Amino acid sequence: MAYSAAVRERYQQEIHGLEQAGLLKQERFIHSPQGADISVEFPAGAPVKRVINLCSNNYLGLSSHPEVVEAARAGLDSRGYGMSSVRFICGTQDVHRELEQGLTALLGTEDTLLFPSCMDANAGVFEAILGEADVMIADRLVHASIVDGMRLCKAQQDTFKHSDMAHLEEKLQEHQDKRARMVITDGVFSMDGDLAKLDAIVELAERYDAMVLVDDSHATGFIGRTGRGVHEHCGVVGRIDVITTTLGKALGGASGGCVSGRRELVEMCRQRARPYLFSNTVAPVIVAGALKVLELIGRGTERRDKLEENARYWRRLLTEAGFDVKAGDSPIVPVMLYNAKLAQDVARDLFAEGIYVVGFFFPVVPKGQARIRTQLSAAHERAHLDKAIEAFVKVGRKHDILGKGRKEITEKYGL
Amino acid sequence: MDELKQVILSYVIKEYLEEGDDRTVDAETPLISGGIVDSFSMVSLKRFLEKRYAIQIPDAEATPDAFDTVTRIAELVTRTQARTDGRA
Numbered sequence: 282m283a284y285s286a287a288v289r290e291r292y293q294q295e296i297h298g299l300e301q302a303g304l305l306k307q308e309r310f311i312h313s314p315q316g317a318d319i320s321v322e323f324p325a326g327a328p329v330k331r332v333i334n335l336c337s338n339n340y341l342g343l344s345s346h347p348e349v350v351e352a353a354r355a356g357l358d359s360r361g362y363g364m365s366s367v368r369f370i371c372g373t374q375d376v377h378r379e380l381e382q383g384l385t386a387l388l389g390t391e392d393t394l395l396f397p398s399c400m401d402a403n404a405g406v407f408e409a410i411l412g413e414a415d416v417m418i419a420d421r422l423v424h425a426s427i428v429d430g431m432r433l434c435k436a437q438q439d440t441f442k443h444s445d446m447a448h449l450e451e452k453l454q455e456h457q458d459k460r461a462r463m464v465i466t467d468g469v470f471s472m473d474g475d476l477a478k479l480d481a482i483v484e485l486a487e488r489y490d491a492m493v494l495v496d497d498s499h500a501t502g503f504i505g506r507t508g509r510g511v512h513e514h515c516g517v518v519g520r521i522d523v524i525t526t527t528l529g530k531a532l533g534g535a536s537g538g539c540v541s542g543r544r545e546l547v548e549m550c551r552q553r554a555r556p557y558l559f560s561n562t563v564a565p566v567i568v569a570g571a572l573k574v575l576e577l578i579g580r581g582t583e584r585r586d587k588l589e590e591n592a593r594y595w596r597r598l599l600t601e602a603g604f605d606v607k608a609g610d611s612p613i614v615p616v617m618l619y620n621a622k623l624a625q626d627v628a629r630d631l632f633a634e635g636i637y638v639v640g641f642f643f644p645v646v647p648k649g650q651a652r653i654r655t656q657l658s659a660a661h662e663r664a665h666l667d668k669a670i671e672a673f674v675k676v677g678r679k680h681d682i683l684g685k686g687r688k689e690i691t692e693k694y695g696l
Numbered sequence: 697m698d699e700l701k702q703v704i705l706s707y708v709i710k711e712y713l714e715e716g717d718d719r720t721v722d723a724e725t726p727l728i729s730g731g732i733v734d735s736f737s738m739v740s741l742k743r744f745l746e747k748r749y750a751i752q753i754p755d756a757e758a759t760p761d762a763f764d765t766v767t768r769i770a771e772l773v774t775r776t777q778a779r780t781d782g783r784a
Contacts, residue, residue, distance in 0.1 A: 437743075438739050439740050442714055647731055648731035649731075
């Protein structure tokens with residue numbers, strides 16, 4: 282037997298080590314559709330508990346929207362369940378192209394190509410469009426999927442300090458000898474909730490002859506006046522060369538992602554991006570749901586407006602209660618706790634109070650920067666947030682962190 | 697501290713510490729295991745050393761372990777220089 286006792290033991294020890302270090306991730310089983318109120322079994326085997334969800338990416342509240350569910354059902358009837366083929370053999374339907382055209386219109390780009398996920402889009406895009414003679418210059422806090430995609434690409438790599446435009450300019454000057462330069466950033470940084478300075482980035486890129494790639498997964502559908510993304514917020518629609526984004530968050534939240542941007546770059550992905558070439562694309566049922574999502578977004582801005590208002594309200598509640606909240610303009614509102622164990626204890630106590638949040642700590646965020654990331658949704662009503670803040674205050678008092686900043690919290694709990 | 701270590705330390709502070717970062721870094725501070733430099737950003741340090749000292753550090757030797765402190769990085773540079781000189 283190849284999977285010998287010794288091999289098994291080695292893995293068991295590794296898993297045990299993660300558990301001892303408090304780094305073992307455990308799933309919580311949800312017994313209801315995704316939404317503002319969900320039914321959660323945690324830990325496994327415990328009675329199902331009704332809680333307010335403050336940690337999903339269901340920004341527009343469309344994950345279980347009746348019109349989206351109905352459209353998906355109709356799509357299942359009209360286009361079937363699966364494609365049993367990759368796109369370029371016999372896995373492309375009319376609706377795939379229709380969705381790509383809808384995303385192109387939403388994002389204000391030239392063309393779009395669907396991927397099984399945005400993780401796959403990021404894994405494939407760099408290798409497809411850049412080579413050894415080129416350089417990729419990324420913000421140091423970009424998402425892990427971009428880091429992986431860059432590692433798969435032969436182009437040279439460099440990074441700049443988070444949102445530091447002077448440092449980016451130095452790097453652009455340093456790499457003027459390369460064939461092509463690409464500046465890479467998240468639109469909204471998922472752990473901090475801050476927005477990339479895309480206006481400044483585009484200006485630098487144009488001055489130093491560089492392309493710009495933005496992963497707008499935490500923005501598409503709701504950031505910007507009409508929800509097109511951070512490029513709309515910063516007034517640079519049409520000047521971003523590549524946008525990668527997801528259907529797995531605000532846009533219905535099922536799965537799927539895309540590369541959208543300059544026509545030739547998208548075509549290079551169609552020819553060369555390995556996750557596109559060697560994997561089935563988004564299933565027809567999801568395409569049908571996503572098309573309805575685009576229609577709903579096109580009808581008006583009520584949902585993104587409500588989300589913005591919810592985020593503003595929640596941020597004010599937390600700040601007034603004395604929590605240490607990271608500043609920002611997105612529906613990602615991190616409550617800073619700095620100490621990893623404290624973050625886990627606070628999340629556990631909040632769950633007992635009926636509030637579902639998760640603690641994040643190293644290596645997901647830098648050491649000494651542990652936090653609880655709260656995320657707002659257009660599905661939240663004021664009553665949800667009023668109830669949630671009561672629980673936060675109760676738990677905050679228990680741990681004596683209200684009115685305390687980094688210095689006081691770390692003095693009490695350590696880093 | 698010798699000049700090589702001083703050059704590396706200055707670069708690390710300028711390249712990796714954010715403004716307002718109050719951590720002190722010396723020749724023995726763990727950079728990668730201490731969370732100051734991540735392996736994703738390490739590549740600019742390698743490129744800086746190669747350019748400044750006209751050496752080629754083999755990828756197999758540019759490990760997170762070899763880049764974990766200024767002292768170890770200086771040792772790696774010295775080793776690579778010796779090999780380069782030996783060939784020349």
